[in-house]
Amino acid sequence: DTATYRCDTDVVTSVVLSSDSDIYPDKPAKVTFRVLGRSYTLTDIVMPAGESQLVWVKWHTPKTPQKVNISVSSSKGNLSDDEVTANVVSLEEKTPPDPTATDRNDGFKTPDVPSTAQCLANSWSVWSAEWIPNWVWHEDWQWHEHKGWESGGEWEDDGEWVDEGEWEYTDNTYRASLSADMSLKPDDKVPTAKGKKMKSGYGVKINLTTNVKSSVKSWTTGAQTAITYFPEFEYKTYWRVLDRVTDGFSASFEFKTNKYSTYGRRVHFTPLWYPDGTYTAYTYLEDVWTPAGMLSANLTDYVTIKGNVYDDWHVGPQMVK
Structure with a gap:
């Protein structure tokens, strides 16, 4: 598998x-993964036939x-794969160019926002087993002699209680879920911004917050990648890989510092030519x-x-001496 x-x-x-066949807790299975020279072993695995x-x-x-190459072996049972090939690839940013005052795009039409296949929750199960006792008396009649008795003795039951119970298996379900929120706003340096309204040519900032919930956190990861x-x-053509500013199950993301920003801001500059209307950014969050x-x-x-950055530059008459 790959x-x-x-x-x-x-x-x-x-x-x-x-x-x-049944795998019992007193003789459980163990599975070993060998990755990059290290071995990782799962123990105490049980399941019914x-x-x-x-x-x-x-x-x-x-x-x-x-x-x-990841090799997998098990002490019992059958594995779907005994080897997995992991293709580890680089995540490359295609950094947008610095917008200029002479950029034009007269035929621009606002494109549809894409929607990549997403998965916000999943589940899996792990077997466990509990011994359910069932005590049964096993008879063992034996003749015991008694001197002086007219009968010479008597039959006595020398039996014992035997636990004839069995393992009862339970299929335990575990779950993980992802929720996230994205906020796009004018950068704090935009002088004429009001709420979410701004002129083109200025920068926008992004804040992306996440929350990963899991039945067993050690089995899962937080969100690690946002584009x-x-x-x-x-x-398409250009995109930004966001900077993960906090890690873990409540990871958050922002733009990286823009190398074209005079003030070293974490922004993306909107093009001067962008028409009045809605400017929508799209982020794909992954690696949970x-x-x-x-x-x-x-x-x-x-x-x-609404408008562009030049609207904020007023050229007035000069007094001539």
């Missing part, structure tokens, strides 16, 4: 373990693009990894464009 991951990212790789469950490893990808696309490029796969989300927000 999987694709981004460089320098926490990921989860899963395969399926099945069994034709004819069933299956996911088994997985959480690991961190290398900082450089490469293929990583923002812009309408002036028809949501769980045993059942990756969670991701489509996010959008907008500012309203």
Whole structure:
């Protein structure tokens, strides 16, 4: 099997373990993943005959693009894959060029906002087992002699209580979910902005907040990657990889510092020619990894464009001496 991951990212790789016979807690299965010279072993795996469950490893990808071969072995049962090829790829930003006063796009029409396939929640299950006792008396009648008795003795039951119980299996469901919010606003340096209204040619700032919930947090990751696309490029050609400013299950993202910003602001500059109306940015949030796969989300927000930056420059008459 193959999987694709981004460089320098926490990921989860899963395969399926099945069994034709009961796997008991007193003789459980263990599954070992070997990744980049390290071994990761899951222990105490149980399941009833004819069933299956996911088994997985959480690991961190290398900082450089490469293929990583992951081998998987199990002490019992059958694996869906005993080897997984992980294609680790780089996440490259296609930085938008610096807008200039002479840029034109007379035939521009506002494009439709894209919508990539997203997954906001998933679930998986893990088997557990509990011993259900069933005490049964096993008879064992024996003749015991007694001197002086007319009968010479008597039959006595020397039996014992035997637990004839059995393992009862439970399919336990675990869940993970992703929620996120994106805010696009005029940058604080825009002198004439009012709320979400601004003139074209100025910069916009972005704030993206996330919340990942999981039944078992150690089995999942927070959001790690966010990529923002812009309408002036028809949501392709150029894009910005957002800077993750806080990590974990409540990770947040902003634009990286713009190298064209005089004040070193975390902004994206809108083009001077952008027509009046709604300017909508689109962000794809991803790399929330769980045993059942990756969670991701489509996010959008907008500012309203009215006029352009030159409207804020007033050229008045000069007094001539």
